[in-house]
Ligand SMILES: Nc1ncnc2c1ncn2[C@@H]1O[C@H](COP(=O)(O)OP(=O)(O)O)[C@@H](O)[C@H]1O
């Protein structure tokens with residue numbers, strides 16, 4: 001009855017003849033979002049081509065590539081860039097290595113209890129949020145932190161465990177692990193356990209089964225996870241600030257500094273554009289190396 | 303060749319396989335027949351080495367294998383869901399066991415090609431698995447399980463998912479390949495027809511227990527117990543009492559009918575007078591006639607309740623007042639009698655004493 005009424009209302013608002021446009025209409029919000037993003041980028045691109053007059057603090061009218069030249073000329077930017085890309089690469093590798101077994105055990109375990117514990121420990125950090133988590137690590141790893149207190153009690157330390165590169169990477173891995181697991185788990189679920197058994201009965205021990213069957217079949221999930229983890233790490237702001245304490249800035253921190261410390265929106269825009277270009281290029285490299293077809297875009301569906 | 307000795311498997315409190323023992327001689331084809339959930343897959347997986355038996359031992363070539371991991375056992379398995387590798391093409395699927403088992407790289411292509419010939423799949427070597435039909439995928443799975451010349455092949459209902467025509471075709475096809483290669487095979491199915499058609503021996507299983515191990519015709523003609531009698535063929539079950547017994551002749555009373563019958567196990571003692579028993583009567587052993595039957599050991603009147611035309615046979619349900627109004631299923635294969643009796647028709651049914659099999663209750 002209720003359904004009939006709803007159906008009648010739907011027929012009035014959205015006649016059957018409009019049905020072939022339904023999918024287009026459902027896409028509208030996504031398209032609008034992308035358009036806003038593109039508009040923002042275009043504005044930034046435009047802004048990046050004007051130089052800030054350091055006397056008057058006005059942006060100039062003329063178009064110039066001076067901001068980009070400035071970035072190229074300053075070694076600080078090259079260092080920040082190299083640090084971000086290298087960091088993102090290391091974080092991606094470590095995160096995937098940790099996430100795969102986690103996802104695998106979570107999917108394959110026969111014990112419902114183990115699965116629940118693994119799932120909860122995965123989602124709990126999600127609810128806490130990145131910044132709070134980073135501060136949590138400060139409390140644990142800081143100079144006067146929990147660990148150093150423990151070490152001090154047994155006559156060790158204090159050790160410097162924060163405000164360095166490894167601590168930033170550590171924080172990023174911990175932050176990104178749940179994303180990776182959530183992206184890999186469905187790919188593992190899609191592998192019928194019988195296939196792994198088949199591989200064993202055909203003469204492959206578990207390691208070769210893993211290498212020749214499990215890993216290639218889980219590829220879509222691994223590619224997706226690599227892509228997400230890499231771009232999120234590369235563009236991260238909070239971890240370098242909180243756990244790096246200004247000593248280990250990433251590109252996003254440089255963007256922030258240009259915009260809000262020295263109020264040079266032209267330079268900030270230029271750095272941001274560089275970041276977007278690098279992230280896009282590296283994502284394209286990841287997709288080419290690991291294969292875009294594995295993301296499920298291949299023409300032959302299973 | 304393969305000897306299963308007192309093998310049991312319990313998961314927690316549930317006993318899934320209980321005290322199963324049998325042997326399969328070299329080159330023989332054994333089918334394990336049982337309903338879904340009777341423990342067939344579990345038994346097969348214990349032989350393959352994926353599951354460890356709770357009790358008992360399995361010998362292959364006279365050697366106990368409980369300490370041998372699956373990849374060291376020389377067993378080719380065709381799985382319930384085939385378990386082909388979707389990221390490899392047909393050729394690479396068949397080649398896989400040869401590479402994993404360290405076959406001489408020079409002879410691998412010849413072996414694989416020969417296998418594609420045996421399963422009659424030439425020309426499909428480079429197809430992706432998803433581009434093959436169900437029947438072709440079966441052939442790839444069979445080729446992959448046989449290509450490394452295993453001591454033993456295990457089939458876990460791989461044909462169950464096919465439609466009937468293709469299934470029956472593949473049954474004969476696999477039997478041909480099995481005999482051509484002379485490979486020892488254990489097949490698992492819940493399809494009685496498949497068991498009877500393909501096998502040298504049939505082991506009937508129910509509730510994790512072995513019910514009977516015999517040649518196909520034997521399980522059909524001489525079921526060891528009431529379960530086997532019901533599971534193989536369409537069987538009427540009639541509660542009865544022992545009426546009399548003189549020498550080897552047994553008479554039972556079903557409702558108001560007293561009739562001669564056959565005691566299922568000639569070795570076992572026949573129960574006392576008036577003891578409750580179960581009688582099994584196969585639907586295809588019941589004769590149907592418009593007039594009283596004279597050439598059978600009994601003839602009783604009934605009324606057709608239902609009549610189902612199945613093409614090569616007609617299945618009737620006949621209500622018989624003398625048998626406590628039991629509905630007797632009758633299968634009529636005589637072409638001239640097709641659709642002779644409509645529902646409501648008064649008929650006479652009868653059977654031979656040897657076809658009324660009596661089991662202890
Ligand atoms: N790992 C397991 N844990 C608990 N019960 C199981 C397990 N595997 C199978 N079973 C149970 O054992 C019974 C037999 O299963 P299975 O061997 O798959 O039967 P079949 O292959 O004859 O259908 C089923 O009732 C099933 O639920």
Ligand SMILES: [Mg+2]
Nearest residue numbers: 342343382459
């Ligand atoms: Mg099964």
